[in-house]
Amino acid sequence: MTTYLDSASGEPLHPAAKTVLEQATEHGYADPRRLHGPARNARIMLDNAREATAQALGVRPDEVTFTPSGTHAVHLGVLGLLAGHARSGSLLAASAVEHASVMHAGRWHEARGGSFATLAVDPLGRVTEEPPAGTTVVAVQAANHEVGTVQPVASYGESAPLFLDACASAGRLPLPEGWAAAAASAHKWGGPAGVGVLLVRKGARWRNPFPGDDRVDERATGMENVAGALAAAAALQAMVAEQEDLAARQHALVDRLRAGVATIPDTDVVGDPDVRLPHLLTCSFLYVDGEAIVGELDRRGFSVASGSACTASALEPSHVLAAMGALTHGNVRISLGRETTADDVDRLLAALPDVVAGIREEAGL
Template identity: 50%
Template sequence: MAYFDAAAGAPLHPAARQALLAAQDDGWADPGKLYTQGRRARQLLDAARAAVADELGVRADEVLFCASGTDAVQAAVQGCRAGTVVHSAIEHSSVLHAVAARPAHAVPVDRLGRVDLGAFADAVAAPGVAAAALISASHEVGTVQPLAAAAQLCAAAGVPLLVDAAQSAGRVPVPDGWSVLSASAHKWGGPAGVGVLVVRKGTRWTPPWPGAEPGRPDQPGTRNLPAIVAAAAGLRAAAAEAKSQAERLFPLVDRIRHEAGRMPDVEVLGDPVDRLPHLVTFSCLYLDGEALLHGLDRAGFAVSSGSSCTAATLRPSHVLEAMGVLSHGNIRISLHRETTGADVDRFLAVLPGLVASLRAEAGVAGL
């Protein structure tokens, strides 16, 4: 079985697993308590915070831990002052949900899924804007967003830039200039249930949680300390091998893009070059995404889909809609450190036949 859905959750990195097991023994107590076990837990928490800060190039007191990446995104938005939130039309749904209760301005993207910087500039310069949110790179099609330019526009307008770096952290560098950054340990090979929120000093941001206390910056409630320790170890390990993994995975994705693009009536999506190293999405005309996903599952490949038939809401992905690309027959492949060239070979050997047989079954071959 080849697991090709790292964008949803990467397999636990061995360094994270080792840290998790050790911290289960050593870090189970409440780090807020003053007895020996509590102080030990506090040391582990402080070390984890320092390690995450170091990897992200920020100060330890700028790093907050949340219960998930989604919680971190929502806190990033909710902690900003009242006013309009400008955001790209292709943000993760957690951002869209977080802005649903306040004035928001969605900035369009082009066919490759890159935000329209001119429209973004106009939007952030408008009166009453409290913050702007831009994903570091699309979680659905991989296109890298012009963060550095967006950060300059935000700085000129005096608007904090919130960056959802869930798909980039631990994989590719995130340009500087943002005010608030959120990430999810599960995406870099840490355990699920650890969100990271970084708030740069000087940002006008207030912890949005009831009962948040000065000096205890994390989301209130006892955090899962062993998972936080494992998340930090996983980030350190992932960052150490990020460059070599990117150099290995980027050409594997190129091969998938090339081979899928040669198949009849398949549209390969996103920027072919300025993209995440590990992620590729394509849509197969006339096919049902769910049928494709199940067919690949039976053939031993775990993939994701942005097609409406695979969503609980029965709506197509808002990212594919914003790009104006085909949303049915959609498959997202996201690779990780355990993916081998042989896995990709096997996938590419299976895919054309599967697509052809599903089209034949549906009576749409040659249409």
């Protein structure tokens, strides 16, 4: 039996989304732009998805665009704000712990003649540095995807138009205020993969940074994933409805995990202990190889992620951990799903000391 503890990479499909996805796939196949019956059905589904998503996030329906992924929503959000403000400058400032999609957008912007600066964070991963004078767009995440720390977003929206990456927090914490554009990702809240959400505030200066398309929604590219969007909206509504209860339960389970892993010698427990995402915990075990610990936990039936260099896709240690000065090797990220129980947490806590000690022993320590 597998205990899945990697919901921050992908939350299993929410039960509320399953039937919707099935039925919408059957009936929502037509191009919502066309003028016939099947198209009208698809259009109604898409409008419903937009309406429900807007309501769940507390925004206007015309501020919502469905994209093919959270990453694409981030790229559109960051680069679209820069394009909309191109006359006043081209300096993008982003916290040093933003998701790779923001960093890649920054480097893309830089490669095309723009400027890209990163803002330092404290040891808990909270951004502390002010954007430099002349910042055109500032990008700060709602909460960190690797360590869970919630960012002081409000103060950053005052200096420059703010892009808010809400991919890690949407559906789990209320959306903060003060942004000009924001992004979220459905598979992180229990919707299907292949659905991202771009939010652009009414009146915000946003211009499509890419070739664009001739959709009804000027920010959309290609035919919308109607069934996916509707299922994503159903999952989001359900998550928001249970948000308070789920967050309280998960927050307490992560407290228990934090206290438990802290008793393992030479362990760096990372991120803000209180002001954080409810469902995830990151820690690094000194002298432990990241690949070895993920593999050994997998062998024992626990699925976790890691930001260590040997397990990361980039072959470099996590830029988030590095910016915080946290230990980057021997790293695991444990993220709870909505069905994770106290028993799951306790079984993991029972296994970890032995796993860590075994790997250290093999290393000769």
